[in-house]
Amino acid sequence: xxxxxxxxxxxxxxxxxxxxxxxxxxxxDRLLIGLTDPAQTRAGKILHVRIKPAGxxxxxxxxxxxxxxxxxxxxxMAPVTGTVVAANGDVEQDPGLLNTDPYGRGWxxxxxxxxxxxxxxxxxxxxxxARFKEILAKDNIRCMRCQS
Amino acid sequence: MSAEATxxxxxxxxxxxxxxxxxxEDPDKTYAPFYTAALMAAMEIDTTMYFLMHAPELLxxxxxxxxxxxxxxxxxxxxxxxxxxxxxxxxCAESCRDLCxxxxxxxxxxxxxxxxxxxxxxxxDADSVLSF
Numbered sequence: 280x281x282x283x284x285x286x287x288x289x290x291x292x293x294x295x296x297x298x299x300x301x302x303x304x305x306x307x308d309r310l311l312i313g314l315t316d317p318a319q320t321r322a323g324k325i326l327h328v329r330i331k332p333a334g335x336x337x338x339x340x341x342x343x344x345x346x347x348x349x350x351x352x353x354x355x356m357a358p359v360t361g362t363v364v365a366a367n368g369d370v371e372q373d374p375g376l377l378n379t380d381p382y383g384r385g386w387x388x389x390x391x392x393x394x395x396x397x398x399x400x401x402x403x404x405x406x407x408x409a410r411f412k413e414i415l416a417k418d419n420i421r422c423m424r425c426q427s
Numbered sequence: 428m429s430a431e432a433t434x435x436x437x438x439x440x441x442x443x444x445x446x447x448x449x450x451x452e453d454p455d456k457t458y459a460p461f462y463t464a465a466l467m468a469a470m471e472i473d474t475t476m477y478f479l480m481h482a483p484e485l486l487x488x489x490x491x492x493x494x495x496x497x498x499x500x501x502x503x504x505x506x507x508x509x510x511x512x513x514x515x516x517x518x519c520a521e522s523c524r525d526l527c528x529x530x531x532x533x534x535x536x537x538x539x540x541x542x543x544x545x546x547x548x549x550x551x552d553a554d555s556v557l558s559f
Contacts, residue, residue: 286465332437342470345470347466349462351510352462352466352469353466353469
């Protein structure tokens with residue numbers, strides 16, 4: 280689905296809370312987490328990413344990474360309570376991947392959920408799109424993908 | 428060497444005090460402190476900004492909007508970003524009253540007025556103090 284030029288893949292769940300707009304994809308027994316199209320657009324060209332190391336236990340809503348672009352700096356929050364199992368070294372080396380390929384090579388963190396049922400509380404499909412529609416209108420966001 | 432081996436120690440839980448003395452008289456020096464404070468708070472560093480001399484002018488209602496930035500826009504989005512990320516804003520009551528002529532009700536939401544002695548407490552309690 281595309282809204283205001285922003286892509287929202289159907290195979291993801293979304294964590295939308297305060298300033299957070301992240302995606303979650305189930306990948307075997309772990310969850311991959313990254314920034315959505317409007318989140319990377321709002322940040323602008325991302326210059327630095329710092330990710331909590333593997334083994335870090337986090338409650339839902341606590342930071343698992345920080346992202347900075349020169350015009351925006353903020354946390355990436357854990358969408359569920361769990362443990363970081365991998366940091367994507369590719370985005371640490373090349374943070375621009377968050378802008379150019381936010382749903383693919385630009386994944387940021389892999390986590391395991393303490394309670395797998397919590398993943399079911401994240402927004403999907405029409406419910407997620409309805410929330411994104413409100414946010415895009417309120418903040419006047421039209422997505423763009425930086426070229427590397 | 429692996430990325431894990433080169434990654435710096437997690438600063439979460441540390442305390443940083445930023446002492447802000449620059450006000451709207453020098454717009455180029457206003458943006459970086461708010462940006463850096465926002466980033467530090469996102470890193471779970473307990474971050475406090477203490478505003479004295481003419482710096483409280485930046486916290487006056489409408490004050491940040493009146494500070495233009497070189498790349499366009501104004502300071503307000505950076506002030507808001509710092510507050511959203513959890514940075515604590517403390518303004519020196521004496522500076523507000525005697526230098527800036529700001530009544531307490533004219534400060535933006537989220538600012539706490541404190542006395543000068545608080546600066547000593549904060550500086551001694553912090554892991555690091557930065558001055559702008």
